[in-house]
Amino acid sequence: xxKVTQAQTEISVVEKExxxxxxxxxxxxxxxxxxxxxxxxxxxxxFLIRRNSFDEQNEISGRYxxxxxxxxxxxxxxxxxxxxxxxxxxxxxxxxxxxxxxxLTFGKGITLSVRP
Amino acid sequence: KAGVTQTPRYLIKTRGxxxxxxxxxxxxxxxxxxxxxxxxxxxxxxxxxxxxxQRNKGNFPGRxxxxxxxxxxxxxxxxxxxxxxxxxxLCASSSGRDTGxxxxxxxxxxxxx
Numbered sequence: 001x002x003k004v005t006q007a008q009t010e011i012s013v014v015e016k017e018x019x020x021x022x023x024x025x026x027x028x029x030x031x032x033x034x035x036x037x038x039x040x041x042x043x044x045x046x047f048l049i050r051r052n053s054f055d056e057q058n059e060i061s062g063r064y065x066x067x068x069x070x071x072x073x074x075x076x077x078x079x080x081x082x083x084x085x086x087x088x089x090x091x092x093x094x095x096x097x098x099x100x101x102x103x104l105t106f107g108k109g110i111t112l113s114v115r116p
Numbered sequence: 117k118a119g120v121t122q123t124p125r126y127l128i129k130t131r132g133x134x135x136x137x138x139x140x141x142x143x144x145x146x147x148x149x150x151x152x153x154x155x156x157x158x159x160x161x162x163x164x165x166x167x168x169x170q171r172n173k174g175n176f177p178g179r180x181x182x183x184x185x186x187x188x189x190x191x192x193x194x195x196x197x198x199x200x201x202x203x204x205x206l207c208a209s210s211s212g213r214d215t216g217x218x219x220x221x222x223x224x225x226x227x228x229x
Binding site: 033035042043044045046047050091093095097101102103104105106107108109 | 158171220
């Protein structure tokens with residue numbers, strides 16, 4: 001069975017602060033995918049990133065960066081110089097690497113509030 | 117490119133009734149999956165349909181069912197509604213060839229009284 005833990009439930013920062021969202025996962029599989037999704041107040045989840053278990057390279061995309069560490073089963077997400085528009089619920093998720101599938105195991109989510 | 121469309125957006129039902137939710141995926145996408153989101157359980161996978169066949173199923177009772185039509189549109193049905201079925205039901209579409217890069221609709225919010 002797979003499990004994703006997002007220990008932080010709510011984070012509040014002031015605009016321009018950096019913020020890191022933590023994600024720890026559990027799986028007995030050696031090959032898997034990890035994801036981050038964002039859910040704004042409108043409700044739809046927005047895909048941010050996918051990493052496969054073979055690739056532990058960190059990734060940076062604009063103000064977003066991701067740190068994948070297999071040794072600690074963590075896939076943390078950092079927003080640099082946060083903005084009010086970053087306010088949303090952020091979900092970390094895990095999926096098996098067995099062919100194309102849409103079955104994701106999500107964490108409970110972290111509500112991020114960025115104050116002006 | 118039009119996004120994923122879910123109807124209805126909001127609905128209220130009473131215990132024992134049944135409900136049907138609809139999802140129109142992004143044009144060209146052949147996979148539609150459904151998720152239930154509640155404050156207590158979070159986001160949980162219900163099932164996935166690809167080319168009119170159920171490809172994957174989560175751990176939900178048989179009261180939850182779905183289908184997909186030849187135009188890739190999908191419906192999910194919940195029979196004999198219970199209070200605990202109150203949730204946001206999210207539909208996601210994808211090409212079906214890539215794992216996890218899902219495009220979600222805004223959801224159908226079901227309230228069971």
